Amino acid sequence: MTKVRLNISAAEKNASAAEANRKIFRQHNVFVMNMIGSPGCGKTSILEYTARHCRGRCAVIVGDVKTALDADRILDCDVAAYPVETGGGCHLNAEHIGTALQNIDLPGIDYLFIENVGNLVCPSTFDLGEDSKIGVLSIPEGDEKVRKYPALFSRTDIVFINKTDLLPYCNYDIAGVERDCSAARAGVRIFKVSAATGEGLGDWIAFLETCQPGSGLPA
Ligand SMILES: Nc1nc2c(ncn2[C@@H]2O[C@H](COP(=O)(O)OP(=O)(O)OP(=O)(O)O)[C@@H](O)[C@H]2O)c(=O)[nH]1
Numbered sequence: 001m002t003k004v005r006l007n008i009s010a011a012e013k014n015a016s017a018a019e020a021n022r023k024i025f026r027q028h029n030v031f032v033m034n035m036i037g038s039p040g041c042g043k044t045s046i047l048e049y050t051a052r053h054c055r056g057r058c059a060v061i062v063g064d065v066k067t068a069l070d071a072d073r074i075l076d077c078d079v080a081a082y083p084v085e086t087g088g089g090c091h092l093n094a095e096h097i098g099t100a101l102q103n104i105d106l107p108g109i110d111y112l113f114i115e116n117v118g119n120l121v122c123p124s125t126f127d128l129g130e131d132s133k134i135g136v137l138s139i140p141e142g143d144e145k146v147r148k149y150p151a152l153f154s155r156t157d158i159v160f161i162n163k164t165d166l167l168p169y170c171n172y173d174i175a176g177v178e179r180d181c182s183a184a185r186a187g188v189r190i191f192k193v194s195a196a197t198g199e200g201l202g203d204w205i206a207f208l209e210t211c212q213p214g215s216g217l218p219a
């Protein structure tokens with residue numbers, strides 16, 4: 001007797017949609033980064049700076065529970081932005097990305113940035129088909145977040161420590177956070193930045209230029 005399995009788990013469904021996305025990204029030689037951090041840590045602000053730099057070579061998918069406010073901020077930078085409203089969902093999944101891809105001019109871009117829903121937990125374990133996950137921390141959140149949210153920071157190739165302009169007003173052990181990031185993921189690249197002043201973002205852009213589509217992060 002042949003058994004036919006009628007239902008697949010949500011995890012299996014996501015894994016196969018992520019694999020399909022990855023295939024499309026490889027086909028078009030697009031480098032894809034999935035940005036994850038708390039609500040308000042500065043994801044859109046960093047992406048506005050990045051988008052202005054990569055104008056004409058990038059697109060941004062912006063996930064939010066409700067509204068297209070952040071996607072509009074990217075559009076104001078003259079860069080293609082695709083809002084995904086999860087309608088209550090606390091993270092993007094690979095199917096959201098697959099649907100958004102149908103509208104994106106992939107042959108015309110080198111970089112695709114994904115801003116996930118503001119959350120340090122749920123987006124961590126959902127593969128979207130990306131090349132790299134980016135974690136975003138910000139100074140006023142407190143300096144223990146990397147230790148508290150290991151599922152995310154064990155998967156991030158790149159971490160931003162944002163809002164460095166607020167360091168004088170917060171008791172934040174930035175060297176300790178850098179050590180925590182490296183302990184959570186060996187070889188992680190850390191960028192200490194202020195999206196408000198632009199401090200540190202030049203180093204990020206220089207690094208981004210070395211990320212060749214299709215060949216992953218530089219060694
Ligand atoms: N002082 C300071 N404020 C910043 C910095 N970066 C962002 N902000 C402010 O922080 C607030 C949130 O920034 P966003 O870029 O919207 O943060 P986000 O992570 O995209 O937020 P969600 O999409 O809601 O999760 C805004 O008022 C920004 O102006 C920074 O480097 N320094």
Ligand SMILES: [Mg+2]
Nearest residue numbers: 043044070115
């Ligand atoms: Mg945002």
